[in-house]
Amino acid sequence: MLFLLHPALELEAVEVKGPSPYGSGSREEKVAFDKDDGLVRLRFPQRIGKGEGLEVVFQYSGQIRDDERLKIGPEGGYGLSGAFWYPQNFTGDLHAARVSLHLPNTPDRPDGLVGVVPGTLDQEGYFSPILPVFGIYFAYGNYTKKSIAWRGKEISIYCTNESATIADQILKTAEDILEFYSQKFGEYPFDNLTLVETELPAPRGAPSGAQGIGGVAPPTLVFLNSILLRMGKVPTNLLAHEISHQWWGNLVPVSLKKGYTPWFSEGFATYSDALYVEKTLGRERMMQHLVKMGHLYFQSTLYLEDEPLGTCYINSPMYRPVVYAKGARVLHSLRGLLGDEAFFRVLKEFASGYALKDATLADFKSIAEEVSQKKLDSFFEDWFEKKGFPHYKISEVKMEAVEGAPQKFHISLIIEQLGEIFTGSLEVAFYGQGAEERKEIFFGERSAPLSFTLPFKPERIVLDPDYWVLREPSGDDIWPRFFRAGGAKK
Template structure:
């Protein structure tokens, strides 16, 4: 609980700091970067010319630069001569420049940074545990979030770029824009790139392998995969073409006619998108095409590269839009059931941090569970609910118009709201106030009475929907199961109590409110799922006691939740508390067995407990019961058969070695 309060307190402080952050306001327009990659020393040396326009009279400017890179000199032209600019590390990532004289508003300035440093691991990453920049003996990747060049207005300030990458002969660079290449006199090679549109270029890869090229649906994808992942290059290229074709039909033409996909390294983010390039980690690529990840990263070609949020307050216009676009592709390629499963999954994730408004995304750390829940998952749910409110025709017309009107520019939530309101001819202020600028989710309570209408006119259902938010307003669908065909009606839920009256032809048997879960809301099943998801997030971060508390909250609502018992057992198993783990795996087997895979894996893990405690006969019995389920979820049967052949051996902990 203490960690939880510290986390909340930290977010509050972060918000205060954000509000008080009075950095001098500038607009970066263009970079010219000359960088040399040194594979042997896993380092780079670079000179970056940055042209920016002060948005007010300033005497200083703040840029972000990777902590592993040291600045040797900063200079600018002043009065026809080059003048050195004092630079200091103000705090994490920040480099503060103090100019010798006031720079007037609106007059372009060019500043040159000379810097170098080693990028060989995770120690200087802006996000703990995630590697955005790495240089190896025969390959490298440097992503925009690594801040491997001086960045201002991270994820918000769009820019163009000229980029020259020098490296040993035999290596090739991959970056956004028009490419030229030439050898140098000392046996090296310089790959040059020019990207003239304002966007977010500057993510690069250095490769030593030859690419595969795949043409699908009229688009050519160049893939730099290696090792076992290379066998999947054709499949990934084929799917990439299909995804680009689908998004083009929904959102207009992509910013780049063709696409490049580059494999990164194990500790890199699963995926990252730059103009015309998608970076995927080996884990993200997996053993078969990860269509969900691929679709989400390709969607960023529209919702980041083409149109981006004007500030991090509006980050859902990037993350949420790409996430929902990925779901739309699932609906198109796999079907409605798979789409609805992804929507429900996103809703559960969104509710794990429902005390933070979408519009407060600027207070959340990059790549944090909170940001994922709020900007990506709740953002996607906002679009899904908006689609149900305005209808498919208006929704997709608005999405396309948004991409067209703000192409190669930044936008705000208000800009998007205006377009959807104009296209749908509805005043949607209430919708955006509820879902973007407010927190929490409602729980509906339904009361109704059925009346028979005379003279064969059918039946009338009269009732009331109650919920606890006085400002709530939302059209909600109602499914009425009758003795004949089910009937669907839409009612307006407004305020804490909304009365309704609907007529049906068939005799009603049951009334279900929001049957397809189109509204982000709470009920007991959702509470259980949210508590379990929260516990999983805490356990993944190593906060086992807090995770156990979250799982217990799920059991307080549904004591028969097999998944909650299973997750508790996992934590006990990790803590070597084998008796408690065995008890909880048994409780999981005796529960509701939702999801079904908890049965086979509970038997397998019970077998492991018995092997560890020297009870081989009982272990074999559990493995045999696992095999009898015929459930091979996550290769469960292979695992069970392996331990039928030889006992499970507990891995030695580091403190036992």
């Protein structure tokens, strides 16, 4: 069996103990091991039977320095799972754990130093994660705690004195987000939520001096970067993103099962943030938010090799542009295809049906098809197996008055796809003489001639005016062609 343990830590001994909680008999003996840099290989004295469990005890010690994922200091610190400060299963399997966090009793220790670990605290002083998790997290500091009650649950924030002035606003915003998501995704799945201010490291691979990540959200816990809180403004978008991970990434857990996609975690969380923008600021602001996401992805494809959404993982330089930004836009496209009622039913059924279970893209597709009663093969093939995005163009527009009905006009045009061919529904909007009319088409070809009869002479034609589909921002999808930023203007 393989584990990861930080290279700076010295592994002194490993033993297995019984009795086995799942099998018969008992064992208690030393286990041979090799430690090569951060990789630990255990060689068990005998085969572990199917369905049998063993308690594995690691004895190790040492100090970890110069790792931004683990910071220990007299005034505060944090530990992220990725620092491997404890033996972590090499394959990343979910696991349960009990953690005792002991803060040093030294003369320079500030009064009021408080430790926070996700989960519940028992009488012996051990924290137990609320459910099996990929990693164990902690933070401690000279915190002020504030709390409110919501639906019989406690929402708390641990913050420094510098950020205490906005603590009440943060709690109120978190309460509103939880209420909104509970309506959209299903009931909040845990007994409490704790927000913690702490320093956080820069993303992996970021240049030296880069700003730390905004937040991290294991079960029941949200770390918030101190830099953002000390600006004196509630980081609403960050809160909405990180709190949504209680559903997307925790309730429906991150998985290494073949067919799992990180879109379930980060793509869903990014779109959840957009949904909260829609709820608080309106649909137009949500669309502006999503257009920015699209531009982030488009710009990244100019200098990085694009990757399909279905197979883009955290080690890719395109991970954030594809999984977060494009992923949110793809979820928005699915909403447009299914309609709001079916779309939000899909999210609720996915969250409840795969609570604490491994989920695959095929599982999600199956729920979406069952709820909507639509075949979605082409949608999932296009957006998860192909790179890129569609590039639509309107050309050869012709119009003439209908004989004997001068107020009616025959319109003919050609819609082309200039790059990879994507299949799906598109709206074609016609504007003119103060009037508007929309036609829905199903389009999946290189080029298709279309014709319509309208009760007015159009002055402008726009493909997908509400921007449901992520597409090339070239202006080719508008006639007469002109540059535009954001949504189409009537």
